[in-house]
Amino acid sequence: MITIEDLTVSFGAVQALRNVSFVAETGKITAVLGANGAGKTTLLRTISGLKEPKTGTIRLDDQSLVHKRTEDIARLGIGHVPEGRGVIGEFTVEENLRLGAMMARVNLLQGLQEQYELFPVLGERRKQHAAKLSGGERQMLAMARALIAKPSVLLLDEPSLGLAPLVTAQLMHTIQSLCESSDLTVILVEQNATSALRIAHHAVVLHVGKVVANDTAANVSANDNLRQYYLGLVE
Amino acid sequence: MDPFLTSRIVTDVLSGLTNGVTYGLVALSLVLIWRSTGVLNFAQGAMPMFATYLGFAFLSYHFGYWACVVACVIAGLLLGGLTERFLVRGLYGKPEINPIVVMVGFLIVLEAVAAAIWSSTPRSLPSPFSAIHWQLAGKPFALSPFTVYEIATALVVMALVAALFRFTKLGLQLRASALAPEVSRLLGVRVGRLLTLGWMLSTAVGVITAILVSANFFSGLTPTVMDGIFAYGFIAAAIGGLESPVGAIVAGVLLGVVNQFVTDFVNQNAVIIIALGILVVSLMVRPSGVFTKSSQRRV
Amino acid sequence: MKLIAVRRRVPIAIAIAVAVTIIALVAASTTREGIALSIAFDLAVACGIAMSVPGFKADHPVVSRAALTLLALDVAIFLTFFFSSSTNFNLATGAAMSIVLLGLSFLTGASGQISLGNGAFMGVGAFAMAIWANHHATTPIVLTLLIAVACGALVGLLLGLPATRLRGPYLAGMTLAFAVAFTFILSSFSSWTGGDSGLQLPTAATAPRWLDGFFHAGTPPLTTTTLYITDVAIIVAGVAFFFMANLFASRTGRSMRLIRDNDVAAELVGVSLPRTRVVAFIVSSAYAALGGALLTLIDNSVSPPTYSFALSVTILSLIVIGGIGTISGALIGGVIYAFSTNVISWITTQTGLNPQGNLASQLNGIIFGGLLILTMLFAPFGITGAARQLWHRLRARFPR
Ligand SMILES: Nc1ncnc2c1ncn2[C@@H]1O[C@H](COP(=O)(O)OP(=O)(O)O)[C@@H](O)[C@H]1O
Ligand SMILES: [Mg+2]
Numbered sequence: 001m002i003t004i005e006d007l008t009v010s011f012g013a014v015q016a017l018r019n020v021s022f023v024a025e026t027g028k029i030t031a032v033l034g035a036n037g038a039g040k041t042t043l044l045r046t047i048s049g050l051k052e053p054k055t056g057t058i059r060l061d062d063q064s065l066v067h068k069r070t071e072d073i074a075r076l077g078i079g080h081v082p083e084g085r086g087v088i089g090e091f092t093v094e095e096n097l098r099l100g101a102m103m104a105r106v107n108l109l110q111g112l113q114e115q116y117e118l119f120p121v122l123g124e125r126r127k128q129h130a131a132k133l134s135g136g137e138r139q140m141l142a143m144a145r146a147l148i149a150k151p152s153v154l155l156l157d158e159p160s161l162g163l164a165p166l167v168t169a170q171l172m173h174t175i176q177s178l179c180e181s182s183d184l185t186v187i188l189v190e191q192n193a194t195s196a197l198r199i200a201h202h203a204v205v206l207h208v209g210k211v212v213a214n215d216t217a218a219n220v221s222a223n224d225n226l227r228q229y230y231l232g233l234v235e
Numbered sequence: 236m237d238p239f240l241t242s243r244i245v246t247d248v249l250s251g252l253t254n255g256v257t258y259g260l261v262a263l264s265l266v267l268i269w270r271s272t273g274v275l276n277f278a279q280g281a282m283p284m285f286a287t288y289l290g291f292a293f294l295s296y297h298f299g300y301w302a303c304v305v306a307c308v309i310a311g312l313l314l315g316g317l318t319e320r321f322l323v324r325g326l327y328g329k330p331e332i333n334p335i336v337v338m339v340g341f342l343i344v345l346e347a348v349a350a351a352i353w354s355s356t357p358r359s360l361p362s363p364f365s366a367i368h369w370q371l372a373g374k375p376f377a378l379s380p381f382t383v384y385e386i387a388t389a390l391v392v393m394a395l396v397a398a399l400f401r402f403t404k405l406g407l408q409l410r411a412s413a414l415a416p417e418v419s420r421l422l423g424v425r426v427g428r429l430l431t432l433g434w435m436l437s438t439a440v441g442v443i444t445a446i447l448v449s450a451n452f453f454s455g456l457t458p459t460v461m462d463g464i465f466a467y468g469f470i471a472a473a474i475g476g477l478e479s480p481v482g483a484i485v486a487g488v489l490l491g492v493v494n495q496f497v498t499d500f501v502n503q504n505a506v507i508i509i510a511l512g513i514l515v516v517s518l519m520v521r522p523s524g525v526f527t528k529s530s531q532r533r534v
Numbered sequence: 535m536k537l538i539a540v541r542r543r544v545p546i547a548i549a550i551a552v553a554v555t556i557i558a559l560v561a562a563s564t565t566r567e568g569i570a571l572s573i574a575f576d577l578a579v580a581c582g583i584a585m586s587v588p589g590f591k592a593d594h595p596v597v598s599r600a601a602l603t604l605l606a607l608d609v610a611i612f613l614t615f616f617f618s619s620s621t622n623f624n625l626a627t628g629a630a631m632s633i634v635l636l637g638l639s640f641l642t643g644a645s646g647q648i649s650l651g652n653g654a655f656m657g658v659g660a661f662a663m664a665i666w667a668n669h670h671a672t673t674p675i676v677l678t679l680l681i682a683v684a685c686g687a688l689v690g691l692l693l694g695l696p697a698t699r700l701r702g703p704y705l706a707g708m709t710l711a712f713a714v715a716f717t718f719i720l721s722s723f724s725s726w727t728g729g730d731s732g733l734q735l736p737t738a739a740t741a742p743r744w745l746d747g748f749f750h751a752g753t754p755p756l757t758t759t760t761l762y763i764t765d766v767a768i769i770v771a772g773v774a775f776f777f778m779a780n781l782f783a784s785r786t787g788r789s790m791r792l793i794r795d796n797d798v799a800a801e802l803v804g805v806s807l808p809r810t811r812v813v814a815f816i817v818s819s820a821y822a823a824l825g826g827a828l829l830t831l832i833d834n835s836v837s838p839p840t841y842s843f844a845l846s847v848t849i850l851s852l853i854v855i856g857g858i859g860t861i862s863g864a865l866i867g868g869v870i871y872a873f874s875t876n877v878i879s880w881i882t883t884q885t886g887l888n889p890q891g892n893l894a895s896q897l898n899g900i901i902f903g904g905l906l907i908l909t910m911l912f913a914p915f916g917i918t919g920a921a922r923q924l925w926h927r928l929r930a931r932f933p934r
Contacts, residue, residue, distance in 0.1 A: 050417065050421075069420075070420040070421060071420045071425050071426065074422060074423035082417070082421060086415065086418035086421065088411060088414050088415050090410075090414055091410075091411070091414075095407060098404075098407060099407055099408070099411050099419070099422055099424070102404060102407070102408060102423065102424060103422070103423035103424075145422070146422075149422070149423070269703075275702070275703035275706065275707060277650075277706075277710070322907070322911075326911075329914075330646060331646060331647075331702070331703065332642060332646065332647070332648040332706075332858075333910055333914060335648055335650075335703055335706050336850065336854055336906060336910045337906070337907050337910045337911065339650065339847060339850060339906065340851070340903045340904070340905075340906030340907035341903070341907060342847075342903070343851075343902065343903030343906065344900060344903035344904055344907065346899065347896040347897075347898075347899030347900045347903060348896070348900060350892060350895070350896045350899075351892045351893040351895075351896040351900065352892070354892050462714060462843065466710065466714040466715070469707045469711060470707075470711055473704060473707055477702065477704075504718045504722040505718075505722060506718075507711070507714065507715040507718050508715055508719055510715075511708075511711050511712060511715050514696075514708060514711065515693065515695075515696050516696075518696035518697060518699075518700065518704065518708075519695070519696045522699055522700050
């Protein structure tokens with residue numbers, strides 16, 4: 001469970017997040033929605049310690065994450081698939097995965113096997129340089145690389161960006177089944193609200209750094225105002 | 236007609252190789268640091284020189300050659316680590332000239348301090364192997380036990396570095412921290428420590444070069460013993476493209492051979508001039524390095 | 535209306551001052567100091583008038599820079615008439631060095647790159663000067679200086695062409711290799727460069743006849759030569775600073791600074807990156823060569839060991855300590871250089887070090903290297919930057 005309270009983050013004079021509070025429950029998918037520049041990426045980067053908050057607290061269960069180093073936060077079991085996927089193109093698929101498994105106390109071969117079962121494409125291309133993968137394959141690799149360390153929390157930053165609708169649907173399905181089969185806490189950042197709301201349990205809507213909605217996914221989906229003004233979903 | 240093995244050409248190639256491997260090692264250590272921290276370490280010659288003085292100071296405590304070598308390497312590891320922590324750490328992400336200037340300053344300080352403590356008079360180091368050239372059919376052969384030791388050590392060090400990077404967990408993390416520091420941190424890699432480790436490692440590689448170079452009984456160990464080697468090492472690394480460890484080594488070895496031919500067929504003074512000319516031409520023709528594949532280029 | 539009237543009066547004031555100066559020159563009597571005083575006073579008044587006019591600096595930046603240069607030259611030359619000949623000699627070397635520093639400062643200020651070989655470029659100028667003077671003794675000094683500058687620019691072009699096209703520390707490394715190679719280059723061409731012993735100028739530079747009143751009145755010839763050379767060095771430095779100040783402020787200078795700060799943006803607005811970098815590097819090499827040539831003139835000889843790698847490092851230290859990328863930094867660095875030998879020997883005697891000992895002989899390297907590191911780490915823009923910061927803080931504390 002991730003608990004965020006009164007979080008304010010700024011870049012010089014620009015406040016990217018203002019008094020943001022919400023809870024991401026264990027075993028649930030929490031969607032964070034909002035337009036470009038709403039502060040979604042900043043939120044995830046602050047959770048991971050890549051950016052210092054000005055005020056506020058972030059807790060993993062009962063442990064505060066503020067002022068911790070990024071690598072220590074990662075070692076607490078928070079997997080972060082960054083914006084743009086962060087796949088290392090010069091590495092092969094398998095080297096990327098080995099890097100992900102580095103800090104986990106799991107058997108490497110077994111971990112690799114599990115990921116190749118979850119994402120068979122990666123198994124086929126294990127010796128290929130990651131730069132040669134397609135967008136969808138890269139996203140799978142980035143997720144597999146985070147999952148191989150057996151995290152308790154998974155932060156996903158716009159996984160659907162640049163993917164075909166069919167691939168997106170497949171990806172969302174994978175996320176959903178992951179969450180159901182384990183106690184994984186997922187924070188899913190998306191601009192693509194429709195597909196995120198389809199699988200999310202809870203949804204937080206950000207607008208210029210402020211939380212404008214914090215409710216169940218169903219309620220957010222049903223709220224016409226939100227759909228129209230903040231999520232850009234007009235029928 | 237000379238016998239083949241003692242002919243002028245073979246002699247030049249082999250002597251060139253002996254120098255070339257030391258250029259290759261310096262070039263390699265430059266590339267390691269450049270790739271991981273974006274700093275061209277202008278003290279990459281002076282730091283090993285200083286560590287070598289420190290390590291061989293134990294001679295007066297009746298340490299043997301090999302014990303002193305170990306002391307040198309340890310001193311190099313320490314010096315490299317401390318330098319990264321206290322001198323370089325604050326410079327990452329600063330304008331390009333800041334680390335250059337600081338490292339040039341460090342080069343000057345190290346050379347001056349070494350000369351102040353140990354004086355500029357060359358000091359001859361003991362050598363475990365004879366530097367007297369073998370004879371073949373009454374003619375001097377290009378190699379001596381010492382030069383074979385020199386070449387073999389260099390090759391072993393290069394192979395160890397390659398193996399470390401290619402086959403170990405540590406190497407994977409080192410490469411990842413160099414290529415994508417932020418992503419590596421998100422995966423739990425302690426990038427800060429690895430950068431320190433990278434500097435330690437590359438200084439140790441430099442120390443081995445310095446030990447080999449200053450055991451040469453012509454020059455001996457002086458505070459400026461690495462200046463020329465550094466210049467050739469940089470030229471080799473730049474020809475190789477600064478990004479490619481293999482390119483750096485190959486360019487270093489080739490440069491050593493070319494230099495030997497120039498020494499033999501032109502004269503000693505022309506060596507650095509021609510090396511500089513090769514650098515100018517190669518940068519004109521292949522700006523991103525002769526040995527860099529176009530897909531590897533980073534702007 | 536009143537302001538315009540004031541501005542109209544400026545040229546008149548300058549004309550009067552110049553006229554008075556000429557009269558003073560023509561009426562050269564044997565009392566050297568008297569004339570010096572009157573000229574200096576007139577010039578100072580004229581420049582002072584010009585610069586004190588409100589709005590003048592903004593409307594006529596070039597003229598106002600010229601006035602400032604003139605004023606500075608005036609004061610400096612005036613002072614040389616009262617200094618001892620050893621102080622003057624130091625000042626002359628300082629002036630030559632400040633030209634070199636100005637070039638390096640411009641390179642970094644304009645393109646964000648750095649050269650570790652400006653000592654060698656200085657050597658190019660120094661040897662070009664000596665070689666030319668030995669083969670064509672009758673060429674006027676100014677022409678010989680220009681030839682030396684051209685040589686420096688040419689070598690700069692040769693080295694800068696490949697290196698400045700690349701990002702990263704290629705230029706720094708390549709200029710370092712050049713600095714290391716330079717002494718070997720000199721001994722390769724020993725029939726031209728005089729080998730290890732270097733070259734001597736055929737005749738010492740002496741003041742022309744019509745300035746006899748200034749430089750020869752009742753003083754021993756050695757002193758007058760030093761005085762004359764010092765004044766020449768100061769004037770050349772003044773001209774160099776004047777040109778550079780205009781270059782810094784020109785369109786070219788502005789586009790260069792744009793490159794330093796943000797090369798992507800610079801390319802977007804149509805500034806050619808490689809060309810600008812090459813130009814900056816050539817200017818810096820040419821300035822270094824001018825400084826070197828001047829040094830040959832001052833020393834009356836040139837010797838290869840002067841132009842070792844150590845000189846390049848000294849140059850780097852001086853400009854970093856003075857303030858890299860700034861004009862005043864070069865001036866400060868030049869002054870430091872002028873008196874550094876004195877200061878270091880003072881430190882040696884004060885601390886009771888054995889002057890022949892290892893430590894004393896390395897003090898220069900330890901101090902300059904240490905200052906180089908500390909400055910870069912804690913005050914990246916050197917004395918100039920620190921002074922500016924202090925000034926801004928004072929302004930904020932005590933607003934007018
Ligand atoms: N490195 C940065 N420096 C300055 N401002 C930034 C930086 N990163 C993000 N911002 C600003 O913070 C706000 C939120 O950005 P971001 O978190 O990337 O939004 P989102 O991911 O929702 O599109 C934007 O206004 C953006 O301009
Ligand atoms: Mg974003």
